[in-house]
Amino acid sequence: MALVLSNLRETLFKLGPLILLVFICISEFHTQFYYWGIFTFNFQFIIIYYWILRDPDILGYGFVFICGFINDVVLSLPLGTSALSYLFVSLVAAYVRTATVRNSLFTDWFTFVVAIIIGNFIYFFLLNKFANADIKYTTLFYNSLFTFILYPFFWGLFEIYKKITFSRRND
Amino acid sequence: MSTSRDDFGIVIRSALLQRGAKQKFSLFVLILLSLFIFILDNSNLKPIKILRSIINDGIYRISAVSSSPIKFSGASKDFFVKHIFTYEENERLRKELEDLKSKNFQSSFLEAQNNELQNVLDLEKNSPYSVVNAKVILDKNSPFLNSVIINKGSNAGIKLGMPVLNEGYLAGRIVEVNFVSSRILLLNDLNSRIPVVVSPSGTQAILSGVGKREPSLEYLPDNFMLGEKESIVFTSGKDGVLFPGIAIGKVVLNDNKKLVKLFADPDQISFVSVALDQQEDSGAR
Numbered sequence: 001m002a003l004v005l006s007n008l009r010e011t012l013f014k015l016g017p018l019i020l021l022v023f024i025c026i027s028e029f030h031t032q033f034y035y036w037g038i039f040t041f042n043f044q045f046i047i048i049y050y051w052i053l054r055d056p057d058i059l060g061y062g063f064v065f066i067c068g069f070i071n072d073v074v075l076s077l078p079l080g081t082s083a084l085s086y087l088f089v090s091l092v093a094a095y096v097r098t099a100t101v102r103n104s105l106f107t108d109w110f111t112f113v114v115a116i117i118i119g120n121f122i123y124f125f126l127l128n129k130f131a132n133a134d135i136k137y138t139t140l141f142y143n144s145l146f147t148f149i150l151y152p153f154f155w156g157l158f159e160i161y162k163k164i165t166f167s168r169r170n171d
Numbered sequence: 172m173s174t175s176r177d178d179f180g181i182v183i184r185s186a187l188l189q190r191g192a193k194q195k196f197s198l199f200v201l202i203l204l205s206l207f208i209f210i211l212d213n214s215n216l217k218p219i220k221i222l223r224s225i226i227n228d229g230i231y232r233i234s235a236v237s238s239s240p241i242k243f244s245g246a247s248k249d250f251f252v253k254h255i256f257t258y259e260e261n262e263r264l265r266k267e268l269e270d271l272k273s274k275n276f277q278s279s280f281l282e283a284q285n286n287e288l289q290n291v292l293d294l295e296k297n298s299p300y301s302v303v304n305a306k307v308i309l310d311k312n313s314p315f316l317n318s319v320i321i322n323k324g325s326n327a328g329i330k331l332g333m334p335v336l337n338e339g340y341l342a343g344r345i346v347e348v349n350f351v352s353s354r355i356l357l358l359n360d361l362n363s364r365i366p367v368v369v370s371p372s373g374t375q376a377i378l379s380g381v382g383k384r385e386p387s388l389e390y391l392p393d394n395f396m397l398g399e400k401e402s403i404v405f406t407s408g409k410d411g412v413l414f415p416g417i418a419i420g421k422v423v424l425n426d427n428k429k430l431v432k433l434f435a436d437p438d439q440i441s442f443v444s445v446a447l448d449q450q451e452d453s454g455a456r
Contacts, residue, residue, distance in 0.1 A: 026230070027238040027311075065201045069208075073230040074311055076318065076347055076354055079223065080209030087202050094186035094198060099178075130213050133316075134361040136382055 013165045017051045017058055017158075025071040040139065041146040042116075044071070044082075045089050046154045049115050052093035053108060055162065064090050078131050085123040089115045105155055112151050116144050224349040231320050231352045235308040300414065302336070302444035303327045308352070310440070317360040317380070321443060324349045329445050332412040336444045337435035341365075341406060341417045345445065353445075357437045358419065359386050366409040367419060369395075369402050378404065378419065378431060384438070385430040388422065397422060397429075404431050414446060 024043055044067070051059035068083030075082075092115035100107060120140060127133045187199040211219055253260075305321035323329055325348050333345045335355045343363070347354035356363055363380035369388070374395055376388045388404070402422040408415030420433040 023237065026234045027241055060195065061198050061201050062196050065196075065205065068205070070230060073227055074234055074309070075316055078209055079212040080205040080207075083205040084202065084209065087198055087205060091186055091198050091202075094189075095182055098185050098189075099182045126209065130209075136361060139382060 010165075014058055016161065016165070017047055018063055021047050021059070021063070021067050022070070025067045026074060038138075038142045039146060040143045041150050042119075042143055043154075044086065045116060045119055045147055046151055048086050048089050049093050049112055049151075050108070050155060050158050052090045053097050053103065054158070056094070056097070061087065061090055078126065081123060081126045081131075084126065085119045088122050089119040092118060105152055108155060109148075109151055113148060116147055120144055227347070227349045228324070228351050231309055231349075234311075235320075238309060238311075299416075300336070300444075300446040301448045302446050303329060304442065304444050305353075307441050307443065316362075317357040317382070317437060318343075318346070319355050319357065319440060321353050321355060321445075322351070323445065324351045324353050326350055327445075328447055329353050334406070334413045334417060334446045336417065336446060337440050337442070339418070340434035341413075341419045342433075342435040342437070342440055342443055344413065355443065357440075358433060358435075359384055359437050365413065365419070366407045367404045368407040368415075369404055369422060371400060372398065372402070375407060375409070376404075384436075385423070385425070385432055388429040388431060391429060395429075397424060417446075 021044060024047075048059065048064055052061075052064070064086045065083050068081075068086040069079065071077075071082040072079050092111065096107070096111045097103075120143070124135055124140060128135060187202075188197050190197050212223065303323055305323040305327070307319045308322045309320035321335075329345055329348055331345055331348055334341055335343045335345060341358065343355040343357040343360075344365075345353050346356040358365065358378065358380060359382070360380040361382045363378075363386065365378040367376050367378045367388070368374065369376060369391075372395075374391060376391045378386050379389045380386045404419040404422060406413045406415055406417040406419065418434060420431040423430050423432045
């Protein structure tokens with residue numbers, strides 16, 4: 001019984017990032033605040049980029065695809081828009097993982113700029129060309145900027161989370 | 172130079188095609204699948220629309236359930252804040268009550284006069300619209316979209332473009348209809364454009380969402396000036412979709428921009444009425 005509970009707890013810990021990503025995509029979790037005027041960020045990009053880069057076994061590409069699909073339905077975007085955007089962020093993360101030997105916060109952070117640019121470019125290109133949605137480029141810029149600025153903060157949180165999960169696995 | 176290009180090609184190929192120990196699909200396959208779904212969704216084929224409608228209904232329900240902890244925490248916060256400010260609110264309400272008492276005599280007179288005039292015109296005293304009441308089940312904003320999902324769809328007679336009212340004021344219009352759910356595009360969304368008339372001057376304008384709480388008035392005549400009286404914005408019905416005369420908000424000036432403070436606060440919408448039809452003679456009101 002104790003072994004079953006321990007396994008269950010470990011599985012839940014490992015599923016944490018995936019649960020968080022699904023929850024953000026499907027729930028009313030807001031990353032836009034009117035009161036702060038310009039503050040908006042893309043939490044999904046941060047989660048996907050970090051976990052695909054640092055521990056791809058925790059967040060599979062298939063789940064990234066499904067989360068993008070859910071996000072499109074909830075936000076009423078053409079199906080496949082967010083999925084494509086998230087998968088290209090995953091591609092940059094997978095590229096950086098394959099190309100570099102030793103990762104640090106700074107290499108992760110600065111390569112994340114490329115992921116944000118490509119991810120947002122695909123998102124807005126598809127929305128602009130096919131959904132006839134009006135896009136405010138200042139909002140896009142602030143969204144990208146704050147996503148970039150906040151990355152080290154979440155990087156730190158995820159590192160702590162990873163250490164806890166890893167130490168539990170070794171116990 | 173060519174070596175670095177080769178290296179780039181090898182790494183990209185590896186990233187696209189490689190699958191980890193627990194990866195069931197490669198990135199390449201999933202990107203192709205996403206593109207295929209995107210093309211299908213944009214093809215506007217009827218079976219695809221029906222399928223999307225079913226998927227929407229299912230995911231909206233799951234989404235409403237998974238959002239309940241967030242809604243509960245928001246409601247708890249409101250509850251505590253309300254209790255903290257009860258004393259101040261009580262004082263304010265007492266003053267308002269005094270004001271209202273004095274206005275009551277005036278309104279009684281106006282009501283009597285109104286009844287008399289209605290009798291003269293022989294109009295029915297009913298609501299100007301036949302409506303379907305609905306509950307907001309999901310309110311998820313993105314930086315580029317301000318819309319809410321309601322729990323009524325084509326099963327309740329809702330159709331695309333119908334006006335949505337909140338406490339009698341225009342809150343938005345229907346932009347997506349599924350069988351048991353619909354999406355309302357709120358007035359402050361970037362994509363929202365509503366033809367309006369500004370009272371009392373009768374000036375025509377377009378109410379455009381700017382992604383912030385207060386939408387702006389566009390295409391006003393150059394000589395438009397705000398009068399001493401409060402300027403109220405109503406739908407003009409010029410688009411042939413929205414009924415004319417629905418109150419929207421009042422004009423406020425902000426940095427020389429003419430914005431509209433909405434009567435139906437887009438952040439506080441919980442229940443709405445979808446106006447299905449306008450009763451006969453209501454245009455005369």
